[in-house]
Amino acid sequence: MAGRIKLIVASVTQTGDIPHIAGVLALRSNINALILYDAGDDITLLKALYQRAATTNDRVHFLPISPSLVQEPQKTLYNTLKYCYNLLKPTTAQTNTFRAVLGDVAYTAFKNKYSVPVSNTDNHAKFVVLSLAEVTGEIAKAFRANRLNSYRLAAQSIIFDPVQLPINSIISQDGKFGNVALPSADKTVLLVWARYTGTKTDTGFNPEGDSDPTGQNQLVASATKLGFSVITVGDVPPLDMSPVVNNAPCQLGEFWTQTQWKSRAAQCSFFAALMERYPGRLYQIGQKTGAMDFPALLGIPTIYIEDSQIPTTATARMRQWTKPDSLQLYRRLEVLDPPSLPGKGARLHTATFNDEVAASDERRLIGEAEWRMVGLLLGLRGKWTNITGLATEPVAISDINDVVNGATPQTLQTWKTRINALSDTDCQTEGFIRGYTADDLTKVETALKNLKTDYSGPASIGNVIIRKSDGTYAARTQ
Numbered sequence: 001m002a003g004r005i006k007l008i009v010a011s012v013t014q015t016g017d018i019p020h021i022a023g024v025l026a027l028r029s030n031i032n033a034l035i036l037y038d039a040g041d042d043i044t045l046l047k048a049l050y051q052r053a054a055t056t057n058d059r060v061h062f063l064p065i066s067p068s069l070v071q072e073p074q075k076t077l078y079n080t081l082k083y084c085y086n087l088l089k090p091t092t093a094q095t096n097t098f099r100a101v102l103g104d105v106a107y108t109a110f111k112n113k114y115s116v117p118v119s120n121t122d123n124h125a126k127f128v129v130l131s132l133a134e135v136t137g138e139i140a141k142a143f144r145a146n147r148l149n150s151y152r153l154a155a156q157s158i159i160f161d162p163v164q165l166p167i168n169s170i171i172s173q174d175g176k177f178g179n180v181a182l183p184s185a186d187k188t189v190l191l192v193w194a195r196y197t198g199t200k201t202d203t204g205f206n207p208e209g210d211s212d213p214t215g216q217n218q219l220v221a222s223a224t225k226l227g228f229s230v231i232t233v234g235d236v237p238p239l240d241m242s243p244v245v246n247n248a249p250c251q252l253g254e255f256w257t258q259t260q261w262k263s264r265a266a267q268c269s270f271f272a273a274l275m276e277r278y279p280g281r282l283y284q285i286g287q288k289t290g291a292m293d294f295p296a297l298l299g300i301p302t303i304y305i306e307d308s309q310i311p312t313t314a315t316a317r318m319r320q321w322t323k324p325d326s327l328q329l330y331r332r333l334e335v336l337d338p339p340s341l342p343g344k345g346a347r348l349h350t351a352t353f354n355d356e357v358a359a360s361d362e363r364r365l366i367g368e369a370e371w372r373m374v375g376l377l378l379g380l381r382g383k384w385t386n387i388t389g390l391a392t393e394p395v396a397i398s399d400i401n402d403v404v405n406g407a408t409p410q411t412l413q414t415w416k417t418r419i420n421a422l423s424d425t426d427c428q429t430e431g432f433i434r435g436y437t438a439d440d441l442t443k444v445e446t447a448l449k450n451l452k453t454d455y456s457g458p459a460s461i462g463n464v465i466i467r468k469s470d471g472t473y474a475a476r477t478q
Contacts, residue, residue, distance in 0.1 A: 006138075007129050008033040012043055016290025017132050018264055019158075023297050024135045025053040025060065026157030027142035027150055031130070032059045034110070039064035045263045052265065053157045063106045133317040139297075140326040147328060148465055151473045154297045159272050160265040167471055170273040177270070180252060182277070183229035188452070189278045190223045191295070192216065192248070193286025194234035199241060199342050202369035202416070207342040208307060211287045213237050213244040214424055214435035215339030219285065220248045222445050226452070228283070234291060240420050241340075242434060264294065271295045272467065280456060280466040280476055285448065287339070288318065296321070299467055301329035301455045303447050307338045309347050311356060328465055329455055333447045335440040341419065344432065345375030352378075352397055366405065373404050373412055376419055379432035387418045
């Protein structure tokens, strides 16, 4: 392993991993990144972010490859790299396989950089590939070695060039971000994040991890009761997802869709500006989303929410940041069920299988939209006729499967629209509620109380790090 480069292989489409790649480039100088993209994509902003984080262009390389490979880098290029080129002496067949995956132009570019022999007598590849879980672990190691310095280094590396975008220019003198009036500067503020990646389409990734409009309002109400001023931020729910609307007084939503905030670095500058407006008084909570990880790397105390049925293997990566000697006050909160109806439906369907692997295989076989609909109808059996228009109610889950599998896409969309139109009261009568249970909300409130105490209570003096109003990092003194 001596002399080898540690290499990240990732795609521009893996947006949730961007904070981890930028963070590790900033904090671990022995790690390089190979970023795959479709030649038709504009990667100017992302390229600038990674190169600023790495401090040198030599550590980050971008390869244009086939769009189909950009979408599935971990299943194609990553596996080819890990299991072919990490061998001491790849065979001709293995090299040809790799070349076929990359294409001639990208292969030559890659080989020139990474396949140079380490010495005249040692002609194995000059790198070892890190999984993205290992990348997250490398960041944890950096904070474990020196937490204060890691926050300083991460902040200066991932925010936008302060000469071009001064932090003190982002929030106006009258306390506005753009046209949105922020809570007054003396408040204790909680960012409540929303994630709707899985429910924006019927085939979106991981609906079980998504937020829910009712659940978001519950979080806002709980936080307000505890004395937080709330700013909601993150994904806006699909228009037809629920009749419930966001009732938070301060809403930023998808602010990054505005031209001046499309850059991840500029977004980091905004979060830094919030930290300076509310020094030692800014927190964040939400369903687990990569969007929360940039603020966490800047030092904002964090609670991310996952449901109890998520496979342990899926939770291991981010648990590395929750250890006491890793990032400061980065915490996982486990709730009973996902907050959204599609998430609950998907979990309910999975629970009808004795084996997670068998459930996963069946999910791929029948299709994501069909899988969710079976779960939703299973949870809303009392509304069967209202939703499907069919008089004969199902006796077993196999009956629901048969009906769903025989339905056209248009029919499934009609059923989805009827489900989305159900009121919270309609859902409650079925015991299949939108949002969080009362017990889960109690957990949320307890977690927020503890986070607030640990960050700003008497025991925090000298033991926690804050970003001060002047932009410097230091131990809390009051």
